[in-house]
Amino acid sequence: MKRRLTMGVAAAAVGTLLAACGAGGPGSGGGKISGGKLTLGVLTDLSGVYADLAGNGAVAAVQMAADDYRKKYGDKAVTQKIDVIKADHQNKPEVANTQAREMYERKGADAIFDVPTSSAALAVETVAAQQKKLYFNTGAATTELAGKSCNAYTYEWAYDSYMLAHGTGTQVTQQGGKNWYLIYPDYAFGQDMQAKFTPAIEGAGGRVVAKDPTPFPSDNYSTFLLKAPTLNPKPDVLGALQAGGDLANVVKQYDQFKVKDKGVKLAIGLLFDSDIKAIGADKLAGTMFTTAWFWNLDDRSRAWAQRFQKITGKLPTFDQAADYSAATAYLEAVQKAGTDKAASVSKVLDGMPLDDFFARNATVRAADHRVVHDAYLAKVKAPSEATQDGDYTELVRTIPAAQAFDKPSPDCHLG
Amino acid sequence: MTSFLQQLFNGLVSGSFYALLALGLAVIFGMLRVVNFAHGALYMLGAFGAVVLGDDAGLGFWWALLLVPAALAVAGMAMERLLVQRLTALDPLYNFLLTFGIALVCQDLLRMKYGSHSRPYDRAPFGGTVDLGLFDYPRYQVFVLAVSVVVCVAVWLLLTRTRIGTVVRASTERPELTRAFGIDTRRWVTPVFGFGVALAGLAGVLAAPMRAVNSDMGADLIITVFAVVVIGGLGSVFGSVVAGFAIGMIQALGNLYVPVLSQTSVYLLMAVVLLVRPAGLFGKEEHA
């Protein structure tokens, strides 16, 4: 009995002490942090096709950012209490909508991160504006997020279909792949990719000989692979804009149909390290693609990647790296603003220059909330050239930030 | 003309998978009156079996083609004995929920172990293409078509030319009556279930070299296969095989000539068939 009492007193004392520290800490701005703590929500695909490239790795990345922030500022931090919460949106816009609401309203999330799948990301973007809370997209590719659907609460951190198309489409065309045959999955992502690739190829002096929508999902691409070499004029490049399992199907069958031997090279719209692992680097060796980042880029990247690997057991994807970058930038902005009020944090972020291991030569563009940063034209290493497991990517050329992304869309009015 | 024939051939190859899967479903449904919703997951397990045998045991494609369907047959028989059989006396809905649940459990277990991404398979036999006269075609895919046709014909002969086949067909048509003729149909149920599952496993192994091997591969495919089974006539073995190859060809032609319809054509056809012939093209009206 006595012992329990002693412990209770001790706990109360510690509690008071902690509270005193929090309230009196420098730069904290007192009660300006709602609820005395920050809540970072990671809304992602925890069980579906994007679970490997985002998923729990994205949660881990945001958690790393929170830990690093606490360590960096110590008792100077606006708050030491940072919760990272996660939810599964199953890649469905209606689930994303309710989960985002739940996070912002009930769980008190100050910002949401990640959100792969364009339709789900667009749903979250709308909820963010209604709730007047921030949303940092790293997982979805559609340019609509910073285009006609843009709003003051949403930031685009990693990549978009323009970046992918203008990296791969322009570069490959300039290197001699003049005639293209595009095959794209027949849904929002694929249609958007196709719409970006075509002008990129034509702008570089190339020509799209034919383009075909493919069923989504599909495990049979023989129709298009047989058609490719018979087109007139014969295409130099087959541009495959599929993702995930569909992409694995395309590449396996491209290999079996010996389309390369018939003089049609393969270029891929969106390729993650996890895709290369899934398909086999040997089948993809030499294939060109554009990426927002890769872990083996340089020492800074490798250092972070190794920390990430120690925690998760896996090497990071660019989506996960972008989550860390975005969460860090958000926490820095809160620190500077001294409040978690979205409008004030936004004011700090807008126009902010950035240079972390992920976002190089970067700016948070005030006009449309897109983060422009260097992107990379890369090719898949042959397994014999890899220095270690998971080393798939070889840098071909850095695409400077100014060229990597489109100008702000005239359709975007942050309101 | 060449491209038309090419498409028909493409259709036969993807139809090979539909036919093998629909055949297994039809045999199982016929004998047990159970629509095996786990069939897609078992196909997926077949493909994973090939990958795992290759990666962990160093066994090549031919071993997988032999061992994986056999192992799945055993697993299928255990599943029938331990689970499915307990529910057959109840509303068919219970077995629908059971097999659907088994499918989800299989998918999630594999996702937990291997993640949601595809797994590479590098033990494909028959590199290269073969000249079919009018066009070149991957040797492996021609092989897949040949295996599928041989298996379908063999099953057909087994069903029509042997005593076992007669018993299975009789049990399929009138399970209760067949018992009244001195045949212990329950003795045949478990092996038939195992056989149907083995066919799904065989299709899975055949898919590994040419398709993405991931936990969702069966779930995506099986929806089309159910449509195939409905079009061919639920429980009609002949109908399932014919509809399997036919749907493959219709989809392939759709891909080329009417891309908008390539995905929906199957379901449109299913709707039309259900309106005109509710029992399917080769199905018979159920006896009361």
Add this chain to the structure above:
Amino acid sequence: MLDIEGMSARYGEATALDGASLTVGAGEVVTLVGRNGAGKTTLLRCVMGLHRPAAGRVALEGRDITAAPAHRRARLGLGYVPDDRGIYAGLSVEENLTLPPVAAGSAWPLARVYETFPVLAARRRFPGGRLSGGEQQMLALARVLRAGARVLLCDEPTEGLAPVTVRQIGDILRGAKEHGVAVLLVEQNLRFATTVADRHYLLAQGRVVEALDNRDVKQREDELLAHLGL
């Protein structure tokens, strides 16, 4: 040969049989008459083991088979000719014939079946579904005879058939009887019943209410027909 005692059966809440008892002796043809819903078909299904009775017992040649599954009963010599004739539409005539395993030494060889039923011999490769009603009925009877059944359970074998076919069926049943086969016949056609049967049971509301011989049936034909609602 066949003894049924106190047989009761239900379909859900509805009582179909309420303690029916009867016997059929070797070489005897016994009919079961009663209006629709009296429980005739249910009785045959209970005897065959296709419906689980709520109470009662069945014995075949003195051996209690109440707990035996249907396929065991068939192998012990029960032959079932269901009311829809039970022909497998997808099996050929010959497959239909040879499906039941041979139960006893009294089984007919296939050659004898074809000799007795030339129409089946002519159509042995036809699918069962393409036979006429009369041919299907022949096939149904031939099938259980070939298997060597010693007790036939026939559910309205003459229903909807032409007079010439009905006569043929009468011949077959009488022929079977001569070989010592017992027949329990569900029959609405009283005229036909009196030409083949030795005795009759009147079934009403799941019970045997009267045992009749051929003379009774002939004398009381009008009354019985009225009772059956014919």
